[in-house]
Structure formats: structure tokens, C-alpha cells
Amino acid sequence: MIVRILGEGQYDVADSALDRLNELDAAVEAAVAAGDERAFAAALAQLLDGVRTAGVPHPVDAIDESDLILPAADASLAEVAEMLSEEGLIPG
């Protein structure tokens, strides 16, 4: 499965790693819901690290849609919340 980290590119991640990533994702989700900036930053960093460790970079000249998309490493909680609530943040 292909996972994109915004601002970084795509990774090929084995399906077997997905359970672990889902756990980490749930922590990020909870932090967003709670509006907890610090917990969010920590959980997001863990999730992105998980993707980078479990995955290998997808070939750069391949044009494939990602199955999952994640915020950039330095994204703020407000940014992510806005991205999820409106389509306006994503240009094009």
C-alpha cells in the first residue's frame, strides 16, 4: 500500500505494518479531537516515523495515487483541523 507524507513524498508500506500504523493514527486522531497541540505533535511524529521505518520510498517518477495521506511533519494542529474541515486548503 502507498502512503504519502505531505511535503515528503510517497512510501510503499507492507500491509502487515498497517495494524501498528492504525494504532498510531488513532492517537493522532484523538489529539486532534481533543485539540491537544502537544499530544498531537508527539503522536504525529511517531506516526510519520512509523511510516518511514516500515516503508520504502515509492519510485519518484511513478504516478500512482496513495491509499493513505498524512500531514507534513511540521504541520500544526490548526492546519490539520482546517485541512480536514474544508477543502479550501488544498489548492488546485
Place this chain on the structure above:
Amino acid sequence: MSLMKRMSMIFKAKANKALDRAEDPREVLDYSYQKQLEMLQQVRRGVADVATSRKRVELQINQLKQQSDKLTSQAQQAISMNREDLAREALTRKSGLTAQINDLSAQHAQLQGEEEKLTLAQQRLQAKVESFRTRKETIKATYTAAEAQTRINEAVSGIGEEMGDIGLAMQRAEDKTQEMQARAGAVDELINSGALEDLTASPSDDISRQLEQLSSQNDVEAELAALKGQSAPQAISGAQQGQSGQAGQAESVVDAQSVEKEQQ
């Protein structure tokens, strides 16, 4: 629903809108390619903008550092002339500058990060655009409606996601650059208005002026002493004491000589 899934759905919705717009699917290919080339141009400009901003901040940091070094040497000079009050003033001003320098340095690091990210993004997009162009021609050449539609959808959605990602990256870099430019502008204004300059670099600032006065007075004393064949300058010692505080007469002469040596 998970964060990862929600974000990818939002991106997919965007890409699908682009596909729905065109009547002939092949038009989508050309239109999308056109957009990609435009975006590549924009990213290149973005990288150049960030670099310009970064260099400007570098210049400012250097300017402030020079001024800060000057204040340090003024403080040393003041101490050697027993003027702790002047030294204190110089160091106080220096600490204000140091805060500015630290602030600018932090933002400089941020800009550098954006520049690197954007450069990588440009390379990714470049690779994708080239491969899209090849794929576009292949799809057109083997055009049969049903099959082509699928492949066009794949290509356009895939590239659409990349464009969305890079568009976001550009926006963030632009925001940070603008923030930085506003700040750099404010520092420039400070420097131009003389607010910083007066404190430090200008020869007419009060610390420099007082130090100059002190040292020229000491020069006169030293030269007079030399003319009189090393005898202590009795007649003008009163005037000198007014300037150099409680220092004794013999000490003053030593001071004057050491200052003269320093200046050579």
C-alpha cells in the same frame, strides 16, 4: 474514520473534480500537463524567492553581528579607560542586539528548511511531469474509449495528488517567506532609520564620542609629557583628572601611554 483515510479522501475528491470538468478525456491529459508545467514554473520561482529572502536575512545577521562586535570592543576600550559606566552601556546595547540576532537566526534556519523542502519537491514534480508526458502520449496513441478512460483517470488522479501536495508545500513556504520578509523589512527600517546605527556603528554615537574624547585627551597628555622630556605634565593634570576620575597623577600618565600603545 481515521485521519489518514480522511485526508486521502479529500485529495481524491479534488482530483475527481478535475476529471469531471472535461468532456473529452484526452483533453484532461493535455490540460493537466499544462497545469503541471505551470506548477513547475511556480515551484522554481518559489525556490528562488525563498533563497532571496534567506540571503537578505543573512546579510542582516552579519550587519548586526558587526555592530555587536563593535560594541564589545567599545566596552573593552571603556574598561581600559576606567569608564565602567560606558562599558556597561555598551554591553547593555549589545545584549539587545544579541536578542535580535538570535531571533533572526532562528527564522533563518526555518527558511533554509523551507528552501530544502521546496527544492526536493521541485525534483519530485520534475520527475513526475516527465513521466506523465510519456504516459500521456502512450495513452493517446492507444486510444480506445473504455481502456483509455481508466488509464487517464489513474494518471490524472496520481498527478493531481502530487500537485495538491506541492501546492500545499508552496503555500507554506510562501507564508513563511512573507513573514520573514515583513520582519526583514522591519529590521532594515530600523537600520536605515539610524535606530540601530546610532546605538553602535555611527562614529558620532555617544559611547564612541566619549571614548574618542578620552583618548585624544590622553594623547595630548602623553605627547606633552614626551616634549617635556618625560617629566610629568604638572600644569594640565587638573584638567585630566576631571575626565579620568579618581586616578592618581602618575597613574594617569601610565594610562595615557598604554592607551597610546594600544592605538598603534
